[in-house]
Amino acid sequence: MGEKERSPLKKSGVPGIYWQEESKKWYVRVHYQSKPYHMGSFPKLSDAKKFRAEALSRIKNDTFTDWYKSLSISYEDLTGQRFGRLYVVKRHEEKSKDIKWICKCDCGGEHIAYSGSLKSGKTKSCGCLIRLHLKTMPHPERVHGTSLSMIKIKKPTKRSKSGIRGVYWSSVKSKWFAEIFFQGKRYFLGLYTNKEDAAKARSMAEAQTHDRFLSWYEKNHPAPEKKRGD
Numbered sequence: 001m002g003e004k005e006r007s008p009l010k011k012s013g014v015p016g017i018y019w020q021e022e023s024k025k026w027y028v029r030v031h032y033q034s035k036p037y038h039m040g041s042f043p044k045l046s047d048a049k050k051f052r053a054e055a056l057s058r059i060k061n062d063t064f065t066d067w068y069k070s071l072s073i074s075y076e077d078l079t080g081q082r083f084g085r086l087y088v089v090k091r092h093e094e095k096s097k098d099i100k101w102i103c104k105c106d107c108g109g110e111h112i113a114y115s116g117s118l119k120s121g122k123t124k125s126c127g128c129l130i131r132l133h134l135k136t137m138p139h140p141e142r143v144h145g146t147s148l149s150m151i152k153i154k155k156p157t158k159r160s161k162s163g164i165r166g167v168y169w170s171s172v173k174s175k176w177f178a179e180i181f182f183q184g185k186r187y188f189l190g191l192y193t194n195k196e197d198a199a200k201a202r203s204m205a206e207a208q209t210h211d212r213f214l215s216w217y218e219k220n221h222p223a224p225e226k227k228r229g230d
């Protein structure tokens, strides 16, 4: 992969205006009371310059705060920002209470994420990070020799033993197992020697239950093999 342009300032010739290759827009930012304010993105550099000049004069006149609030960009513009492996390309068209962003993942995938989940660090990839992590996690019995029907015998009364939702002790296997319900179906997430690993599997699955879970599950938890007669 080629190095990203390190000094986009040079390109616009104006501090606070950055060229965003992915969205093909000029991205405007100002600082006010030592906080950065994202002023939106513009297809034309002249518009970006004009808008930034307006923002700066508002700062000088001390009318910035009210003006900024009155703009339709009163949400934080995440365009051009990076969150883990995700690069925010643009705001999702859908008008919802929670603002969504179209992101490009380093793996080449696309992902739509909420502002909150990006900023909190809950979402750091299109799901590929989780896939990678699961592959490297020590869980020798994750799939092999495990029967999905076996876990169905477990009564929810075992819940109290782990203290973690979706993590249960299997007295048959003498291991912890993790599961999750999604769209009315139960998904087996593996058997673990350590409760912490089972809890980790469960929390990662929870993070995925929205859009990426199903494809992720198919890749990482293929249908169990036929039960061996042992």
Ligand SMILES: [Zn+2]
Pocket: 085, 105, 106, 107, 108, 109, 125, 126, 127, 128, 129
């Ligand atoms: Zn990815």
